[in-house]
Amino acid sequence: MPKDSLPADTVFSRTPFRFHSGLRKTSAAFCYGFLLCSGFAQAPRPQSSLPLNTNAGAKTPVPAVSTASPFKRTTAKIGAPLFLSKPTGNLPAGNVQLTATELAPDQGAADGGPIQLTQNLSLGTRAGLDAVWQHLQTLHKDWKPQARCQVAFSEVLAPDETVAFDFPIAILLTSMLGDWSVAPSCAAFGMLRPDGTVFPVSRALIRVTAAARGGAKRILVPERNGGQVADMLLNDGPAAFSAVQIFAVNNFEDAQLYAAAEPSREIAEALSRFEAIQQRLSAPGADPEALLKDPDTLEALRGVLLKSPNHLSARLLLGHSSGRYKIFSADGSSEVIERIGASLVPRAARHARMTRRACRRIS
Amino acid sequence: MNKEVEILKKARERLDPTSQPWLDALLRYAAVVQGWHQEPPRDSARAMQINAQLLATAKLARAEDIKLHNLLAEKRQSRR
Helix, strand or coil: CCHHHCCCCCHHHHCCCCCCCHHHHHHHHHHHHHHHHHCCCCCCCCCCCCCCECCCCCCCCECCCCCCCCCCCCEEEEEEEEEECCCCCCCCEEEEEEEEEECCCCCCCCCCCCEEECCCCCHHHHHHHHHHHHHHHHHCCCCCCCCCEEEEECCCECCCCCCCCHHHHHHHHHHHHHCCCECCCEEECCEECCCCEEECCCCHHHHHHHHHHCCCCEEEEEHHHHHHHHHHHHHHHHHHHCCCEEEEECEHHHHHHHHECCCCHHHHHHHHHHHHHHHHHCCCCCCHHHHCCCHHHHHHHHHHHHHCCCEHHHHHHHHHHCCCCCCCCHHHHHHHHHHHCCCHHHHHHHHHHCCHHHHHHHC | CHHHHHHHHHHHHHCCHHHHHHHHHHHHHHHHHHHHHHCCCCCHHHHHHHHHHHHHHHHHHHHHHHHHHHHHHHHHHHHC
């Protein structure tokens, strides 16, 4: 870079010592360093009016970056079915509201990173947030670590809930950075990798059920959790299952398509077509199983898939009409046993840990 | 617990074959507990016998539970 093109208020242009010869530069720098160490001289202070990011450990002040915020919106909200520390109903999970807010430079923890949470900062969580940060940086290059935001949860999460909120947090932040709004009754869960792949999470059947019961109308799930979503269809039946529109997401780039309050024309058409099917299946006196054999319903479901191939609800209802999904998946079976045997399973586990003598004493 | 056992028995045919050993072991444990409640042991020899059965079935159920969860975790890992 030519010297003339340097910004006028950088530290370097204000340094009062300028040298032209390499030899003189080296010897003068050595002498100056000696004087500095012995306290006979003071380091030159920059005369810039811009604020400096002074790092306590650094010897020289770091030039300030632009303070213009990359966030086009200051706040955003989304639902996420997460496991709670104190479950209120018969489900251990609930549809937790996540709220992301842009932080002012003097707010939040200075060393908390660009994405900060109000709770649940375990090691796994930090790794997940780093993945979100890395991926969003590839999409929004103007987002520097100095622009920080905080994500608050409406409920207290279970301590082992560490990564399932990566994906919804990434959706929130990308909506703030990209200036679009998330649909009000939208929920999402999943793990995000730095390359943008949305990974499946455990106990998806409980999560989807919790989101649906918590009032979500549109749910974004990792594509590879589709098997557990089919378990929900088997568990709740077609009428209750069709009350929500579930989309399978494999790559983060697709998230905006399905989560936006104002989606593209194709997705909007798929949503409205599926709403018509929902009304038909949940009409009073309707037989959902018989309706799913009706050619008009099947044609309507195919129409939804034509507009949006990732519409998981339509895909699974079509599969159900052709006789698929009669048994739970392996993951779903284990969740079903745990839920039905809510007192039996822990009792057996407690008994298994006992010694013969303790067991005799209790009985 | 009786209601749980009834629902579990009904749900059996809709469950994945990999979870059947766990369900069987749980139902066997539940049968021992139910037997204790229906006909409490009259002497200490009988009580010790049922205790031993309780421990054995509970340990089997726990072992099957752990085996299934390990299998599922392995599957999840291999999918990644």
